[in-house]
Amino acid sequence: MSLAGRPTSKDVAHEAGVSQSTVSLVLGGKWAGRVSPATARSVRGAAERLGYRPNQAARNLRLGTTRTVLLMVPTLSAPFFGPVYTGAARVAARHGFGVVVSTWPDDAVGPADGPFAAPDEAIDGILASSMAVDALGGFRDTPAVMLDSGPAGGPDGERVPTVDFGVAEGMRAIAAHLAGLGHRRIGHVGAVVDQWTFRARGGALASAVAALPGGVLTRATCAIDVTSAKEAAGRLLDAPDRPTALVCDDDLIAAGAYKAARARGLDIPSDLSVTGFDDVLLATALEPELTTVRLPAEELGAQGMTTLLDLLSGGHPSPRVLPGELVVRESTAPPGA
Amino acid sequence: MSLAGRPTSKDVAHEAGVSQSTVSLVLGGKWAGRVSPATARSVRGAAERLGYRPNQAARNLRLGTTRTVLLMVPTLSAPFFGPVYTGAARVAARHGFGVVVSTWPDDAVGPADGPFAAPDEAIDGILASSMAVDALGGFRDTPAVMLDSGPAGGPDGERVPTVDFGVAEGMRAIAAHLAGLGHRRIGHVGAVVDQWTFRARGGALASAVAALPGGVLTRATCAIDVTSAKEAAGRLLDAPDRPTALVCDDDLIAAGAYKAARARGLDIPSDLSVTGFDDVLLATALEPELTTVRLPAEELGAQGMTTLLDLLSGGHPSPRVLPGELVVRESTAPPGA
């Protein structure tokens, strides 16, 4: 065993009484028809006994790969992206890959290579989540998978594998829930963020309300923060024929809508129904607890990594869609209940 | 230039008309007195022109290091740890280090090596955040820095460098704020989590109230979730001589306290003052906005990584304490206001 304490393939070879090549073949799973089953077995046994783990640096050097994937997210401070990372890192680890994160645009060094600067480390692939259109500009040559960025994924309509949430379907579930309760005048508090998911949410809601007999949709937009959301929701509530339900693009926006309602003496849900989107921790911390659509964030990361690994090994993964789930809590009720 | 498109130190050597060794010496910053300034300058110029970036895999293989640090956190789903990672990764990247995350105990494979299983990848060091005592058991031989784990950091009282928040000081600020408002009967809704930070919070509050003339402290504990917190706060509010202020160990617990108060028809802050701890997004989403102590999570990660890097290069970093900041919002007022 090497002095540093960590056994190498040479040690395994010595222990098993074979050559280093044979060890590599067996442990790399490429021995079929090239090494006798008995030899293979003894190599495995030796590796096990020694607690051998291949040196990734050597492997990477030899293969010219890094076994590192870059996850690009808008921010890690929003509660949504922690789980995305967790899911991605979990499946990456199972395949001996590491995940480094870069946030955008915060950490971008400059616009030289497009929105993103080249990463410090060399990487094998990119997982880009919730990006604005064409954000991937500078990385045309690196295998990439786009998450939560729409089925058209990729700059210039190039085919990039995608994993998305079924947000339109989720929004339709909210609209149906509200319609079933008797709501007809719906207010949409939308996020002014240049991301596919918000366009999809807005579009789905508009169609659903248009298809509803007597349905009327009003709309105000805001940034995804409580103050801005409160102000936008207030505009909707102060209009004549105020809506009986406010559909918010995000749970945090719903928190702002709560404040706007309370400031006007409106009770939730008896005077006003409110819905969110995402189902983050906040949803059950609010009072009343928020009716919203749960988006499986960790699953997005996991499926995204699975897709990227497939792509890296030469596959042609097809687009995936992860359904959202309507979670009915206490913030919705029949109008004037 | 190598075929793959990425220049190597050989390419730089050729471009500058020197040997590979000289390139390595210059770019590694070890040329003082060994290479002439003129040569050094020309090497730098060549590297710049070619856009040379050293191959980390080769460097790691040669040096026997991985330039990878493991960040261990209880979970990435709590809003606190995303920023910790961000801060750590930011300073790591500046030094060519990557950060991999493992959550505990979720991802632990088994108790064979103590609470933590050996990581898949070889690593150079560990950053352990908010761990229970002795959680580091299995890693005695790896350089580690403990974050948010108390100044006594490390198993068996071994000296492990630490970075902590000034939570006692923060809790004293809350107590002083409440005392200044006129509160004497204080209820503590504490987290039943085996972490230093919560013991420190509880201890500091107990001392502060004990030192307050006429001060009376009651106490209930709960898990860090809204339902459990609501129940614990309720017990305090239902006791005779109910407290006029509830000091909560965490912002999420404060959200539960809000619910307990409302369920009893108590207005915040006129009937009851409530404080939180951490200042996560939730604090301003609640109504009224929460008075709390801001803990610089991203700074914790950044300082922790700085400390670990210092340790890895042979230094003896001394413990650091990051002060928290009292943020007074709308959830506190004089009793009976």
Place this chain on the structure above:
DNA sequence: CTGAAAGCGCTTACAG
């Protein structure tokens, strides 16, 4: 002050 050479631990043609 500068260069030739060894070697980190792997994988993969190549030869037998």
Place this chain on the structure above:
DNA sequence: CTGAAAGCGCTTACAG
């Protein structure tokens, strides 16, 4: 079916 050898790109004694 198995082994000897080359080489990935670095850093660091060592020789000059």
